[in-house]
Amino acid sequence: MINMNKNLYNENQTIEEIKNTFHTAEIKLQRESRIIVKLRSDLIPPFLSYAKNYLAFNHLAHFSCVDWIEDNEFELVYLLYSYEKNIVVIAKTRISRDKAEFVTIKHLWRQAETYEREIHEMFGINFTGNDRLNEFILEDWDDIPPMRRDFNTIQFAKDNFYTRPGREDAQDVRETITKKSGEKIPDFAKEFSVRNLK
Amino acid sequence: MFNDKEASKIVDIIKNFARKHSLWVVAYGTGCGAIELPPTMTSRYDAERFGIRGSATPRQADVLLITGYLSVKTLKRVIRTYEQMQEPKYVIGFGSCTINGGMYWDSYNTIKALDRYLPVDVYINGCMPRPEAVISGFIKLQQLISEGKADGAKRYRENLEWYRENQRKVIKNWRMPEYNW
Numbered sequence: 001m002i003n004m005n006k007n008l009y010n011e012n013q014t015i016e017e018i019k020n021t022f023h024t025a026e027i028k029l030q031r032e033s034r035i036i037v038k039l040r041s042d043l044i045p046p047f048l049s050y051a052k053n054y055l056a057f058n059h060l061a062h063f064s065c066v067d068w069i070e071d072n073e074f075e076l077v078y079l080l081y082s083y084e085k086n087i088v089v090i091a092k093t094r095i096s097r098d099k100a101e102f103v104t105i106k107h108l109w110r111q112a113e114t115y116e117r118e119i120h121e122m123f124g125i126n127f128t129g130n131d132r133l134n135e136f137i138l139e140d141w142d143d144i145p146p147m148r149r150d151f152n153t154i155q156f157a158k159d160n161f162y163t164r165p166g167r168e169d170a171q172d173v174r175e176t177i178t179k180k181s182g183e184k185i186p187d188f189a190k191e192f193s194v195r196n197l198k
Numbered sequence: 199m200f201n202d203k204e205a206s207k208i209v210d211i212i213k214n215f216a217r218k219h220s221l222w223v224v225a226y227g228t229g230c231g232a233i234e235l236p237p238t239m240t241s242r243y244d245a246e247r248f249g250i251r252g253s254a255t256p257r258q259a260d261v262l263l264i265t266g267y268l269s270v271k272t273l274k275r276v277i278r279t280y281e282q283m284q285e286p287k288y289v290i291g292f293g294s295c296t297i298n299g300g301m302y303w304d305s306y307n308t309i310k311a312l313d314r315y316l317p318v319d320v321y322i323n324g325c326m327p328r329p330e331a332v333i334s335g336f337i338k339l340q341q342l343i344s345e346g347k348a349d350g351a352k353r354y355r356e357n358l359e360w361y362r363e364n365q366r367k368v369i370k371n372w373r374m375p376e377y378n379w
Contacts, residue, residue, distance in 0.1 A: 137271075138271075138307065139270070139271045139274075139371070140369070140370045140371040142370065146306045146307070151306070153304055153305070153306050154304045156306050157303070157304050157305060157306060157310075160367070160368060161299075161308075161309050161310045161311075161368065162309075162310060162311050162314050162364070163298075163299070163303075163310055163311075164297070164298045164299075164310065164311045166298065167298060167303065
């Protein structure tokens, strides 16, 4: 909920400036000092450059990725922070999952190189222009990238690491809580119950 | 007078007495359990009254504390550290992650049972064990030493093939040095 008593002058002004420059951007004021901008993937480098040089969003706070396997897409999320305005701008874009490739933003913020290496390792996205996409956190990994949702983590752990017997009768925390409170487990959560995972 | 067997027994008793009162722990923390060690070592719990002290390098240390989950990448370093240590050497598994995986039971990159890869003398359960539990684990280790039962290093030497096989199963690209003790 946005508190209407708060002075949102900075936020509204920033939204106005982004709107005037990028007409196709979907902009949403999530809450005070938090703006979400959804953009076409080819507009991301010009938008980030514009935000850095003209709107004083100097700081790349975070860069991460979300796997939307249902839509066959990856979502890239850039968090930019402005020390002058005290606002976070979240720039989101979607790229195809089949051809997981994007351009680097290393020339704008040097620390983006490390984020890109991590996303390359965990999601398998190739960043053209970044020449340091070599082995980073995982050593000797020869499976599909582990943060992709089609990677079966439990099966992998079962195949590779010895499981000590004795955890079979472990109680599901969710079931125990619902027994006490009488609350129902929603259907989407049942899928991830300990009993169904075996 | 004593015969040879009795004499060596008495020497063993004296040796074990000395060993159990000077346990030097190699300063190597894995996972989140390392945060429990500063309070254990400092004035509140004062582990030094039991002869437990930190040591800078593995070659000078007696005890390897595995303080929490081990990723495969860390396991490599832990095996190298353990193999560099001089005998007598002991391993303490610390926290439920080393026993059965703990909360990382379904992780893609952490091992779940430490004693498949290194010979463990004492396990301390808990998530995380408090300094009291850590000290009680050390006292248990001292008991085992004085009874001559803390023979992890001997087990490792005798069953080296079995340990190596398990280690090679998770460490796919094996580029480890071979030590001849």
